[in-house]
Amino acid sequence: MKKQKTKEQAQSGISKTCPGPMVFSKGAVISEPGSTMKYKTGNWRTYKPVIERAKCIKCGICWANCPDAAIKKDSDGTFIVDYDYCKGCLICDKLCPVKAISHGVEQK
Amino acid sequence: MAEKEKAEKVVISGADAIACAVKLCRPKVLPMYPITPSTLVPERLSEFVFNGEMKAEMIHVESEHSAASALYGAYATGVRGFTATASQGLALMHEILPIISASRFPAVMAVANRTLSGPLNIWNDHSDAVSERDQGWIQLYCESAQEAFDTTIMAYKIAETERVSLPVMVCIDGFALSHVYEPVQIEGQSKVDAFLPPYKPHNFLDTSDPKTFGAVAFPNSFFEFHEAEEMAMQEALKVIPKVNEEFGKAFGRKYGDGLVELVEMKNAEYALIGMGTLVGTSRVVVEEMRKQGEKVGLIKLKCLRPFPKDEILQACKKLKGLAVIDRHASLGYEGALTIDLKAALKDEKVKVEGFVAGLGGRDIDVKRLRAAVETIMKGEKGYWLK
Numbered sequence: 001m002k003k004q005k006t007k008e009q010a011q012s013g014i015s016k017t018c019p020g021p022m023v024f025s026k027g028a029v030i031s032e033p034g035s036t037m038k039y040k041t042g043n044w045r046t047y048k049p050v051i052e053r054a055k056c057i058k059c060g061i062c063w064a065n066c067p068d069a070a071i072k073k074d075s076d077g078t079f080i081v082d083y084d085y086c087k088g089c090l091i092c093d094k095l096c097p098v099k100a101i102s103h104g105v106e107q108k
Numbered sequence: 109m110a111e112k113e114k115a116e117k118v119v120i121s122g123a124d125a126i127a128c129a130v131k132l133c134r135p136k137v138l139p140m141y142p143i144t145p146s147t148l149v150p151e152r153l154s155e156f157v158f159n160g161e162m163k164a165e166m167i168h169v170e171s172e173h174s175a176a177s178a179l180y181g182a183y184a185t186g187v188r189g190f191t192a193t194a195s196q197g198l199a200l201m202h203e204i205l206p207i208i209s210a211s212r213f214p215a216v217m218a219v220a221n222r223t224l225s226g227p228l229n230i231w232n233d234h235s236d237a238v239s240e241r242d243q244g245w246i247q248l249y250c251e252s253a254q255e256a257f258d259t260t261i262m263a264y265k266i267a268e269t270e271r272v273s274l275p276v277m278v279c280i281d282g283f284a285l286s287h288v289y290e291p292v293q294i295e296g297q298s299k300v301d302a303f304l305p306p307y308k309p310h311n312f313l314d315t316s317d318p319k320t321f322g323a324v325a326f327p328n329s330f331f332e333f334h335e336a337e338e339m340a341m342q343e344a345l346k347v348i349p350k351v352n353e354e355f356g357k358a359f360g361r362k363y364g365d366g367l368v369e370l371v372e373m374k375n376a377e378y379a380l381i382g383m384g385t386l387v388g389t390s391r392v393v394v395e396e397m398r399k400q401g402e403k404v405g406l407i408k409l410k411c412l413r414p415f416p417k418d419e420i421l422q423a424c425k426k427l428k429g430l431a432v433i434d435r436h437a438s439l440g441y442e443g444a445l446t447i448d449l450k451a452a453l454k455d456e457k458v459k460v461e462g463f464v465a466g467l468g469g470r471d472i473d474v475k476r477l478r479a480a481v482e483t484i485m486k487g488e489k490g491y492w493l494k
Contacts, residue, residue, distance in 0.1 A: 027311055028210060
């Protein structure tokens with residue numbers, strides 16, 4: 001996470017109390033957008049959706065309804081789950097019109 | 109309509125005085141949800157916008173929660189903003205207040221202090237603003253309409269000072285000041301422009317330089333953002349007196365050292381301390397008691413947050429007793445100001461007694477304030493000055 005170092009923090013002594021090599025921007029603004037990508041939420045998952053690609057009719061309902069944008073379109077037009085970000089809500093499983101998605105308990 | 113270049117003296121209410129000051133400070137966005145007794149502020153500002161005297165976007169929002177949110181939004185786009193509220197309206201803004209301060213947006217808001225319901229009551233005490241004292245907003249309290257005008261202009265300058273970058277609440281007593289007409293010197297536009305230069309945001313939403321606003325701060329960083337706010341508050345203790353001095357030089361008026369004003373404190377043995385309009389009444393009490401040979405003084409607390417501990421310590425060193433007049437009660441303990449002062453003066457010999465007064469618009473008259481002073485002179489305990 002690239003952050004702007006302000007004069008205020010340079011004088012603050014914050015670096016002594018901070019547990020990591022972080023620099024804190026004024027007003028918690030992150031000058032490089034898209035930092036959420038670096039925070040992988042896949043390990044929050046209890047249930048794991050699995051898409052059976054042979055059954056997939058490429059309708060895109062799972063893709064459109066995933067609240068975390070964790071379903072991606074593959075080169076052949078079928079859909080795959082990005083397990084780095086999927087939190088296992090199973091909305092895709094519920095909505096798939098051809099029951100191409102099933103789920104099990106995440107094995108860790 | 110041409111901008112008024114010359115200063116003029118007019119008779120207006122405290123709320124009008126704030127509206128006139130805001131106009132001179134040139135905010136670009138005014139999200140407003142009128143609530144008694146702050147209503148005169150948006151009324152006057154909407155007239156200014158309608159008449160073309162002020163170039164600003166007035167947003168008629170659907171609640172105070174939205175007013176505060178739109179104020180955040182205005183500052184996120186990098187422009188000066190303003191809103192006004194009171195009582196339940198400020199309470200509804202509660203959720204957004206610490207977000208504005210943590211974002212280090214130098215917003216200015218007027219609060220026409222009114223008690224919090226219930227029972228339903230529209231009259232003055234300080235419970236609305238004092239209940240918000242921990243949210244990272246600087247709080248300045250005013251005694252007169254002129255002070256309300258001047259403090260509003262100073263508020264922008266304090267807030268926008270880079271090492272502060274914190275929002276400011278300008279507090280005026282509801283009705284007792286918001287609706288009281290007094291002579292006010294309205295300054296000319298060019299003089300105010302010279303005192304308050306155009307706003308330069310530290311960060312703003314810009315499609316050509318995208319940034320993330322409002323990101324989550326995990327336990328490994330949240331603490332540090334609050335630490336930075338606290339350091340900014342401590343900086344404000346230095347900046348406020350500086351701005352007060354500069355204002356004095358530019359306009360010929362200043363208010364104590366900007367944090368506290370001391371009245372007859374040089375050889376005082378006993379003193380009153382309070383905020384807002386009750387200070388005016390306290391001046392009469394001190395004058396009367398001085399004439400009778402009593403060594404009584406007065407501390408006007410203009411700035412509640414950041415708390416000017418050093419100035420208070422200095423002023424109270426030689427005192428025997430201090431009567432704290434709280435226009436607010438922290439139910440279950442004492443008035444908030446009393447709690448602060450007892451903590452600040454714990455190592456001093458001065459005996460601090462708290463008097464809760466004026467709740468829900470009850471008068472705080474000379475008789476009641478005199479009774480408070482006489483109580484501490486007898487070494488007796490503070491009580492509710494009903």
